[in-house]
Amino acid sequence: MSLSLYEVTIPTFLLSLRNLKAILEKAVAHAEARKFDPNVFVSMRLYPDMLPLNRQVQIASDAAKGAAARLSGTEPPKFEDTETTMPELLARVNKTIDYLQSFKPEQFGGDDSRTVTIKTPRATLNFKAADFVRHWALPNFFFHVTTTYALLRHGGVEIGKTDYLGQVPQV
C-alpha cells in the first residue's frame, strides 16, 4: 500500500497543528493558574542564539503551508510573523489549519519526476517531490512543533507525549 503526497502531508500537519493548539492552550491555562502572564512563554528560548517560541510556531506554520503550496503548484499566503502573544500564536495556528483544509487531494497530483524548489538564505535547492516530503517538509515541520513542546515543557507546563501525538484515529 502507499500514501499519496496529499495523504502523508495534509492530515499529518492537521492533526499535529491541532495538538499544538491544545499544547499552547495548556500553557496559557498553566500561567493563568499560577497568576503569571502567559505571554512570557512567547519569547522563551532554549539557548540564547536559538529562536524563541513565537518563531518556532511561525516556522511550523510556514513549513506546513509552504509544503501544501509547493506540492499543489500554488502560491502560499504570506503570513506577516507579527505574533507576540499566545492568543495571536493560537490564531496563527488556526489560520494555518484553515488554509490546509482548503486543499483537495487531487490538487497534489502530478508526475513523479516533478521538482520542488526551495530557496534558503544560503542556496537554491531542487528536490524530487517525494524527497521534499520525506526529507524536508515532514522533518522540518516536526522539528519546530517539537521544539515548541520542549520550550513549554522546559518552562514547567504539564504536558506529555500524548499531548504531542494527540488522538490518532483507531480501527
Place this chain on the structure above:
Amino acid sequence: MSLSLYEVTIPTFLLSLRNLKAILEKAVAHAEARKFDPNVFVSMRLYPDMLPLNRQVQIASDAAKGAAARLSGTEPPKFEDTETTMPELLARVNKTIDYLQSFKPEQFGGDDSRTVTIKTPRATLNFKAADFVRHWALPNFFFHVTTTYALLRHGGVEIGKTDYLGQVPQV
C-alpha cells in the same frame, strides 16, 4: 504520485539517524575541544521529569526499528537500553541503521486495511497501517531526534538545522 509505506519510513529514518550520528559526534568533539567529559551529555535533561539524552536516542531507535518490524510483520530485535556513554549511543544508532538497511521494499507490502497494534503502558492501540505511519511512527521518531538535538543545543553544542536535516538528495 505516492510513497509506499517503505519509501516514507526506511529512507526517512536512515537519513535522520545518520544526521543524528553526526550531531552526536559534534557533541563529542565540542566536549573534547573544551576538555570536559563528553559523557556528561548522556544524562542531560530539559526538565527534571523529562527523559535524559540517552533515553531520547534509545526511543528514537526503538521508534524506527519498531515501525519497520510492525510494517513488515516481523519481530524487532530487542536492544537492552544499557547505553551510558556517547560511544555506546553512537553504536546504538549504528546498530539501528544496520537493522533498517536489512529490509527490502517488498517486505512492506500487504493490503490497505491491515492493522498495526501498539501496546503502551496505558492501552492497546489498533491503527490502520497508514495512520500508524503518518500519525504515530514518524511524529514519534522525529520527536525524540529533535529533543536530542535540543538537549545538545541547550548544552552549547554548535549545531544548526542543516545538521538536523542533513544532505537531502537533490535533482
